[in-house]
Amino acid sequence: MSRARKIFDTLEGSLARLAVSRPRLAFSGAGAIGELRNRLSRRWPSPEQVRTLFPHLDRGTAARVAWRIGGLEARNRLLIDCIRGRGLDPVRPLVRTPEGFAALRPPLVLGFFHTGAVQALGAAVERLPGPVLVLRQGLLSTPRPPVRVESTEGDGQRRAAAFQRALVHLAAGGFVVVALDVVPGPGFRAPCLGRSIELARGPFALARIAGAPVRPLVARWRNGGVEAEAGEALTAPDPGEKALAGEAARWLERYLLESPAELGLGLLRSLLADGFRTDGAS
């Protein structure tokens, strides 16, 4: 391990302690350290990697986006540490939800992407006006009402059972929160940023079978806190799941073109690993 890396790891470790008493300061500090770390290493992402996905950006802007993604990752590492150690308690005061959030009506599928402050969404969905079922792999913290978590880990039948419980939850007038871009089961590939992204089929099948709309859900770091936002319901001319997944990918593309620094490293790696390129604008 290089000396610089050890120093940065030590600094980030000390921020985990600061986050207990001064969370906003700690997260702002993590962002600054992450940006500096990226700026010095010019890696993950490099400005060239950013320009591969956002070719309209000039080199200077791509470099700044890369720094900010470095900052995003450092904040998220701290966020995960916080949640693992102390649950969502220190995160709840940091999360802001728009007024429209409380006006959302079930049955509704809220599909999130791995962008921005994705782990903070656990605190945001507690404010939804109705029972919430989160489908996810693994569990960072114990949920509290109105949120319940169903694991999507295991074989096909276990995932089917979780899917069925989500259908029952929607039929009873609940919200289902589920990742669109992590695919433990069947999925679709859809164009995004000149590459393609694999989206889970499950959320779109849930919506079709339950007759519920799908709205994208994102969270972004702002001023040491987190802002959650739900997009408009996705609509597609074709009622099929694949068409709706395509709309979700287009929504993500528009969102990232407006806010390229919200692209998490996992999603960036996944897009870069895909060799497929669409012709012209996707």
Place this chain on the structure above:
Amino acid sequence: MSPGVVESAVLDLLRSRAPLARGHAELSEDLRLGAGGLGLDSISLVELLLECERRFGLRGVAELLEGPPLTVGILIAHLRIPAGR
């Protein structure tokens, strides 16, 4: 619905939804519906059981997902129970 009719209807349903079932004149009772058997994925499994609920006028068929690995025999036996009462 008699047990024979139930069995025949279930096998027709499986052949219509599971491509791997189409090449077989008979489906053994211990054949799994999911991986390692007919290869239905998680969503197709749920859709199959919901279709059984609709077709046979039963509720709770999808709860079979909470039990042991689903096989052709388990599904047919579950659907036969009301017919035999």
